[in-house]
Amino acid sequence: MATISDVAEKTGLSKATVSRVINNHPYISKEKRELVYKAMEELGYHPNPSARRLRGQLTNTIGVIVPRIVNPFFSYLVDALEQVAYENNYQVLMFQSDEKKDKELYFLNLLKTKQVDGLIMTSIENDREVIESYTKFGPILLCNEYMSQSDLPVVRVDQMKAAYLGTKHLLDRGYRRIAYCTGGLFVDDGKDKDRNVGFQKALNDYDIQINTSWVFINKHTIEDGKQVMRQIAEMRDRPDAIFTGSDEIAAGVLREAKSLGLNIPEDLAVIGFDDQPIAEMIDPALTTIRQPIKEMGRESVDTLLRLLKNHPLDQTDQELSVELVVRSST
Amino acid sequence: MATISDVAEKTGLSKATVSRVINNHPYISKEKRELVYKAMEELGYHPNPSARRLRGQLTNTIGVIVPRIVNPFFSYLVDALEQVAYENNYQVLMFQSDEKKDKELYFLNLLKTKQVDGLIMTSIENDREVIESYTKFGPILLCNEYMSQSDLPVVRVDQMKAAYLGTKHLLDRGYRRIAYCTGGLFVDDGKDKDRNVGFQKALNDYDIQINTSWVFINKHTIEDGKQVMRQIAEMRDRPDAIFTGSDEIAAGVLREAKSLGLNIPEDLAVIGFDDQPIAEMIDPALTTIRQPIKEMGRESVDTLLRLLKNHPLDQTDQELSVELVVRSST
DNA sequence: TCGTTTTATGAAATCAGTTTCATATTTATC
DNA sequence: GATAAATATGAAACTGATTTCATAAAACGA
Numbered sequence: 001m002a003t004i005s006d007v008a009e010k011t012g013l014s015k016a017t018v019s020r021v022i023n024n025h026p027y028i029s030k031e032k033r034e035l036v037y038k039a040m041e042e043l044g045y046h047p048n049p050s051a052r053r054l055r056g057q058l059t060n061t062i063g064v065i066v067p068r069i070v071n072p073f074f075s076y077l078v079d080a081l082e083q084v085a086y087e088n089n090y091q092v093l094m095f096q097s098d099e100k101k102d103k104e105l106y107f108l109n110l111l112k113t114k115q116v117d118g119l120i121m122t123s124i125e126n127d128r129e130v131i132e133s134y135t136k137f138g139p140i141l142l143c144n145e146y147m148s149q150s151d152l153p154v155v156r157v158d159q160m161k162a163a164y165l166g167t168k169h170l171l172d173r174g175y176r177r178i179a180y181c182t183g184g185l186f187v188d189d190g191k192d193k194d195r196n197v198g199f200q201k202a203l204n205d206y207d208i209q210i211n212t213s214w215v216f217i218n219k220h221t222i223e224d225g226k227q228v229m230r231q232i233a234e235m236r237d238r239p240d241a242i243f244t245g246s247d248e249i250a251a252g253v254l255r256e257a258k259s260l261g262l263n264i265p266e267d268l269a270v271i272g273f274d275d276q277p278i279a280e281m282i283d284p285a286l287t288t289i290r291q292p293i294k295e296m297g298r299e300s301v302d303t304l305l306r307l308l309k310n311h312p313l314d315q316t317d318q319e320l321s322v323e324l325v326v327r328s329s330t
Numbered sequence: 331m332a333t334i335s336d337v338a339e340k341t342g343l344s345k346a347t348v349s350r351v352i353n354n355h356p357y358i359s360k361e362k363r364e365l366v367y368k369a370m371e372e373l374g375y376h377p378n379p380s381a382r383r384l385r386g387q388l389t390n391t392i393g394v395i396v397p398r399i400v401n402p403f404f405s406y407l408v409d410a411l412e413q414v415a416y417e418n419n420y421q422v423l424m425f426q427s428d429e430k431k432d433k434e435l436y437f438l439n440l441l442k443t444k445q446v447d448g449l450i451m452t453s454i455e456n457d458r459e460v461i462e463s464y465t466k467f468g469p470i471l472l473c474n475e476y477m478s479q480s481d482l483p484v485v486r487v488d489q490m491k492a493a494y495l496g497t498k499h500l501l502d503r504g505y506r507r508i509a510y511c512t513g514g515l516f517v518d519d520g521k522d523k524d525r526n527v528g529f530q531k532a533l534n535d536y537d538i539q540i541n542t543s544w545v546f547i548n549k550h551t552i553e554d555g556k557q558v559m560r561q562i563a564e565m566r567d568r569p570d571a572i573f574t575g576s577d578e579i580a581a582g583v584l585r586e587a588k589s590l591g592l593n594i595p596e597d598l599a600v601i602g603f604d605d606q607p608i609a610e611m612i613d614p615a616l617t618t619i620r621q622p623i624k625e626m627g628r629e630s631v632d633t634l635l636r637l638l639k640n641h642p643l644d645q646t647d648q649e650l651s652v653e654l655v656v657r658s659s660t
Numbered sequence: 661t662c663g664t665t666t667t668a669t670g671a672a673a674t675c676a677g678t679t680t681c682a683t684a685t686t687t688a689t690c
Numbered sequence: 691g692a693t694a695a696a697t698a699t700g701a702a703a704c705t706g707a708t709t710t711c712a713t714a715a716a717a718c719g720a
Contacts, residue, residue, distance in 0.1 A: 001442065003706055014670045019708055027667050049443050050383035051706035054675045061423075068409065075405040079398065082426055086433070091440075093391075094424045096412055103416070110421075112331065113379055222607060251611050258613065277552055281581050283588065283613045333676055344700045349678055357697050381676035384705045 002043040010039045022047060053114055061091045062304060063116035065107055067099050067123045071220075072276045073246065073291070077122060077144065080297025088305055090117075101125045111137045118304045121145070124190065139307035143300040146317075148189050153307065153316040155299045159191045162289045162322040163198030166243055166271045169287070169324055171206050175241035175269050178203070179214035181228060182245050192245075199243060214239045225252020232268070233260050241269035241330070247276040250286055254329065269330040284328035292320045332373040340369045352377060383444055391421045392634060393446035395437055397429050397453045401550075402606045403576065403621070407452060407474065410627025418635055431455045441467045448634045451475065454520065469637035473630040476647075478519055483637065483646040485629045489521045492619045492652040493528030496573055496601045499617070499654055501536050505571035505599050508533070509544035511558060512575050522575075529573060544569045555582020562598065563590050571599035571660070577606045580616055584659065599660040614658035622650045 004022075008015045013032060020028055021036040039045070053059050064081055066074040082092045093116055097104040104125040110116050111134055118139040124131065128147050134140060135152070142154040170178055180199055183192050203210060213235070216228050225244065229252065232238055244250040250272035257264050264270055264284050272279055272288035279286040299318055306313060334352075338345045343362060350358055351366040369375070383389050394411055396404040412422045423446055427434040434455040440446050441464055448469040454461065458477050464470060465482070472484040500508055510529055513522050533540060543565070546558050555578065562568055563586075574580040580602035587594050594600055594614055602609055602618035609616035629648055636643060 004708095005706080015707080016670060016672095016709080017668085020669090023708080027669085029668065032668085046439070046443060048384070048706050049445055050380045051675090052708075053380035054378070054384055054677085054706080055708045056675070069399065069405050069412070070402070070409045072400070072402070072405075075400050075402075078424075079400045079426065082399070082424075086426075091423065091425070091445075093421065094408075094412075095421070096409065096416075109376070113376060115379055115421075222611065255611055278608055278611065281552065281585055281608065281612055334678095335676080345677075346679080346700060346702095347698085350699090353678080357699085359698065362698085378676050381705085382678075384676080384707085385678045386705070 001048075002045040004045075004047065006043055007036065007039050007045050010043065011035050056114070058117045058308065059114065060089060061093055061116045062301070063093045063095060063107060063110055063119045065095050065097050065104060065119065065121045065123065067097055069094065069096055071248075072278070073274050073293070074122060076276075076293045077297060080294045081120060081143075081301055084298050084301040088301065090301075090305070097123060097125055099123070099125060105130075108134045111140070114138075117308055120300050120304060139304060141300055141304045141307070143296060145191055151316065153303055153313060155296055155303060155318045156191065156320070157291055157296070157322050158319050159194035160198035160201070162273070162291075163195040163243070164202045165198075165322065165324050166273070166289050167199050167202035168205070169326070170241045170243065170269060170271060170330060171202060171208075173241075173269065173330055175330075176206070176208060177211070177214075177238070177240045178208075179216070179228075179232065179239035179242040180210070181216045181219040181224075181242065181249050183218065183220060195245070211239070213237075214242075219245060219249050222248050222252040222255070225249035225254075226256040227252075229253045229256035229260065229262075229268075233262070239268070241265075241271070243271050245273055247272035247274045247279045247286060247288055250288070250329070251278055251282050254282055254284070254286070265328070265330050271330055275325050279325070279327070287327045287330040288325050290323045290325050292322070295320050331378075332375040334375075334377070336373055337366065337369050337375050340373065341365050386444070388447045388638065389444065390419060391423050391446045392631070393423045393425060393437060393440055393449045395425050395427050395434060395449065395451045395453065397427055399424065399426055401578070402608070403604050403623070404452060406606075406623045407627060410624045411450060411473075411631055414628050414631040418631065420631070420635070427453060427455055429453070429455060435460075438464045441470070444468075447638050450630050450634060469634060471630055471634045471637070473626060475521055481646065483633055483643060485626055485633060485648045485650070486521065487621055487626070487650045487652050489524035490528035490531070492603070492621075493525040493573070494532045495528075495652065495654050496603070496619050497529050497532035498535070499656070500571045500573065500599060500601060500660060501532060501538075503571075503599065503660055505660075506536070506538060507541070507544070507568070507570040508538075509546070509558075509562065509569035509572040510540070511546045511549040511554075511572065511579050513548065513550060525575070541569070543567075544572075549575060549579050552578050552582040552585070555579035555584075556586040557582075559583045559586035559590070559592075559598075563592070569598070571595075571601070573601050575603055577602035577604045577609045577616060577618055580618070580659070581608055581612050584612055584614070584616070595658070595660050601660055605655050609655070609657070617657045617660040618655050620653045620655050622652070625650050 004015050004018050007018045018036050021033050069075050078094055085092050095107045111119050120141050120143050122144045124145050128150050140152055142152050146154040146156050250270050253270050254264055272286045275288045275290035279288045334345050334348050337348045348366050351363050399405050408424055415422050425437045441449050450471050450473050452474045454475050458480050470482055472482050476484040476486050580600050583600050584594055602616045605618045605620035609618045
């Protein structure tokens with residue numbers, strides 16, 4: 001591996017000058033500049049990132065925390081983030097928090113030790129103060145999830161509108177007995193709370209009270225969806241529609257409904273969230289709310305890179321809009 | 331940020347001794363050792379990884395190349411790899427090759443610059459010689475994909491047996507006119523070739539010739555599956571069963587069959603590959619070949635860490651076995 | 661023409677660790 | 691009790707870059 005000293009020696013210049021050429025400093029003569037480029041080329045020289053890092057330089061690496069990569073929403077998000085990062089010559093260090101505080105902390109520490117230049121968090125486990133205390137080591141951007149009363153920059157979709165849109169759609173179709181699934185640990189803040197508000201608001205428009213026995217919390221997976229369907233089937237007083245928190249839950253509901261001999265949407269209308277590929281594949285095809293994942297990825301990386309370059313942000317809170325995709329499950 | 335000098339100063343020892351304590355060198359007195367630990371604790375000291383890296387130390391980071399993370403097979407694989415890596419105090423730098431040679435090369439170079447200690451490749455784009463030339467910078471392990479005539483360590487499933495098992499199943503059920511999908515760019519080597527051989531072998535057992543107009547190459551996605559189904563529907567001489575290269579292709583086939591008013595498995599039996607969650611969700615549920623992803627992840631990381639520690643390997647080629655999961659599509 | 665900028669370069673310090681070399685004690689061996 | 695080996699520690703060199711400080715030459719202004 002060639003080092004900067006090799007380049008210096010080969011050109012007869014000092015390391016300082018070579019370094020200046022590499023970093024595009026002014027006041028370098030054209031001849032020397034070209035001499036250095038030529039030598040770098042010939043030696044196959046690439047600066048050692050660890051050495052640069054040690055001098056407090058940027059690492060060209062951004063960290064991304066997701067709860068679980070196997071959740072398709074997050075794998076598509078990471079895909080989008082990685083593509084944009086690559087276009088900008090950045091690498092992505094991906095990390096799964098598993099929804100655990102200590103794993104999240106472990107990863108936040110990489111910012112402290114300058115392993116990553118900045119961080120994109122797509123979920124939040126620790127308290128606001130804890131996370132904000134790490135901003136002194138590098139920029140942190142929230143993508144998808146957010147915290148109110150925080151001045152961290154955030155890129156997200158309008159969850160309230162999304163939930164409102166979906167619920168309104170059910171109501172417009174004539175359903176009045178609407179069940180509701182939510183992740184819901186963060187009930188007092190963040191995206192789940194916004195969804196709750198949107199759901200509530202749509203029901204208010206129609207003067208309908210929420211039936212709390214039709215509210216299911218802490219639901220995420222296909223298995224959860226199946227279990228919800230079983231619970232509903234056993235109820236004497238059943239809902240006629242359900243707003244689920246994700247396409248996966250919805251898929252579980254559909255699957256179990258089929259096993260129980262129930263018809264969708266006649267016996268139960270189902271609306272999903274995300275518009276994952278699976279939404280189109282299952283039968284009946286799923287009505288769902290499409291999230292603009294690609295745009296979220298692009299906006300997030302663009303914004304983080306702007307922060308890294310100390311460019312001013314036009315806005316610290318970017319809200320992207322969602323879209324209702326009507327298929328056959330409602 | 332506290333440095334090693336701070337610890338040295340606080341304990342009244344030299345940096346050398348502190349470093350020795352950190353790295354568990356022998357010949358340190360118990361008192362000094364504890365003194366250092368105490369000071370490190372109090373200062374909240376963590377060694378700077380860039381500095382260690384610069385001295386040629388390990389980075390505690392392994393790189394993982396996948397073609398696309400949105401492919402569920404790979405997101406589950408990365409999940410498994412990351413879990414095991416975390417247990418061993420390693421981070422995973424994930425990278426998508428997008429099946430492009432230049433992206434793969436870019437990532438291989440991280441090994442050269444010691445950004446990662448070792449590499450796990452779950453797909454291969456460049457030639458054998460190119461990839462092997464990077465082993466002088468750190469260990470490279472192949473996981474899932476492999477190259478013959480290469481002495482790179484590999485963790486994989488017995489693809490030949492897998493394809494044989496699936497095809498045999500179709501034949502045993504009475505299907506004789508069997509179509510075949512493959513990724514198939516690497517037709518002369520690697521996992522796709524093994525599958526081809528397994529498929530061939532099963533047909534030979536029943537004295538059946540392959541009908542080449544029923545062979546579809548370069549298929550990967552749901553969309554590809556739909557397209558294959560459309561092609562089949564237009565044939566005068568149709569197959570009665572199809573072996574697909576992945577559950578996604580199979581899902582596409584099923585979906586399009588439904589649109590075309592065809593019945594599965596009566597009009598066309600379909601067998602998938604991987605046993606992804608979607609296999610259970612679609613209708614009819616998919617018969618498929620289950621790959622032991624968790625074990626592959628564990629074996630891969632364990633093996634790579636052993637290589638990093640210069641422990642000898644019992645075997646450089648680990649083959650895990652697959653399992654046929656019979657559902658309703660055959 | 662002389663003093664002041666501007667341009668161009670290099671020596672040496674610096675980042676935060678690890679490792680080599682030297683050296684001082686102990687402990688073991690004959 | 692003398693010699694060899696094992697234990698314990700520190701000073702300084704080293705990793706590969708960037709940056710500061712110093713300095714020389716060229717360009718500029720009066």
